[in-house]
Amino acid sequence: MVDKNAHYLMCKGGVFYFTIHVPNDLQKHYETPRIVICLKTRNQNAALNARRLISGM
Numbered sequence: 001m002v003d004k005n006a007h008y009l010m011c012k013g014g015v016f017y018f019t020i021h022v023p024n025d026l027q028k029h030y031e032t033p034r035i036v037i038c039l040k041t042r043n044q045n046a047a048l049n050a051r052r053l054i055s056g057m
Contacts, residue, residue, distance in 0.1 A: 021033060
């Protein structure tokens with residue numbers, strides 16, 4: 001089961017992942033319609049901080 005609890009952040013199996021959809025005009029350069037990066041943490045606060053760093057928010 002996948003829990004989406006924050007924008008660009010998902011939790012799968014207790015581990016947090018950063019996920020973002022590839023824009024339509026760039027999808028021909030990628031094999032999948034979204035990019036998923038494992039944040040290698042089970043701590044939600046650490047995942048939120050890592051998401052901010054990756055996304056520049």
